[in-house]
Amino acid sequence: SYVLAQPPSVSVAPGETAGITCGGKNIGGKIVHWYQQKPGQAPVLVIYYDSDRPSGIPERFSGSNSGNTATLTISRVEAGDEADYYCQVWDSGLTHLVLFGGGTKLTVL
Amino acid sequence: QITLKESGPTLVKPTQTLRLTCTLSGFSVSSRGVAVGWIRQPPGKALEWLGLIYWDDDKRYSPSVQSRLTITMDTANNQVVVTLTDMDPVDTGTYFCAFRPADGTYFDSWGQGTLVTVSS
Numbered sequence: 001s002y003v004l005a006q007p008p009s010v011s012v013a014p015g016e017t018a019g020i021t022c023g024g025k026n027i028g029g030k031i032v033h034w035y036q037q038k039p040g041q042a043p044v045l046v047i048y049y050d051s052d053r054p055s056g057i058p059e060r061f062s063g064s065n066s067g068n069t070a071t072l073t074i075s076r077v078e079a080g081d082e083a084d085y086y087c088q089v090w091d092s093g094l095t096h097l098v099l100f101g102g103g104t105k106l107t108v109l
Numbered sequence: 110q111i112t113l114k115e116s117g118p119t120l121v122k123p124t125q126t127l128r129l130t131c132t133l134s135g136f137s138v139s140s141r142g143v144a145v146g147w148i149r150q151p152p153g154k155a156l157e158w159l160g161l162i163y164w165d166d167d168k169r170y171s172p173s174v175q176s177r178l179t180i181t182m183d184t185a186n187n188q189v190v191v192t193l194t195d196m197d198p199v200d201t202g203t204y205f206c207a208f209r210p211a212d213g214t215y216f217d218s219w220g221q222g223t224l225v226t227v228s229s
Contacts, residue, residue, distance in 0.1 A: 043216075054217060096172065098158035
């Protein structure tokens, strides 16, 4: 079955750029969405359709998707960006119509 | 403004059936193209999609719970109900309902979630 692979953790200093990857076979041919989840809270959509930002999401958040890797990039990281991040695909050709990655814990040093 | 709120028991015994209600506001569950999904999250673990119901009452379930899961809609009360039979301790977790906009492939509004513990 199709798997979305995310690194368990990413650490970055404030002001630096964080890249969180989501790997999957030919994921570039699929549409990827990204969610941010802070402790005790519901997920929040931060990127949809690979690279679009919902209203209210800072421009520091961006996304890309090509080949076997989709990437969420957070520029000028702030302490408030510390959270878990999940990628998600929706594909009627998959066993699971909706699939989430395993999540990445972003730590701001 | 779209809001969703989950409600139901916080504790169920093994083999019992879980019934959770998602009350919707700001949109109609029968609005063309929309869908409501259910996602759960075991403590300290990743999000897991369980299933969803479309505006026209079509449904899709995750193979991992398909034999135990039923999602229905109550258009009169603008609610979506999920039932999960034969509960097991591994079903412990926070259950979220979430809104999928018309013809979208993502969830852009989520309920706060409700923690369900399965224990005797």
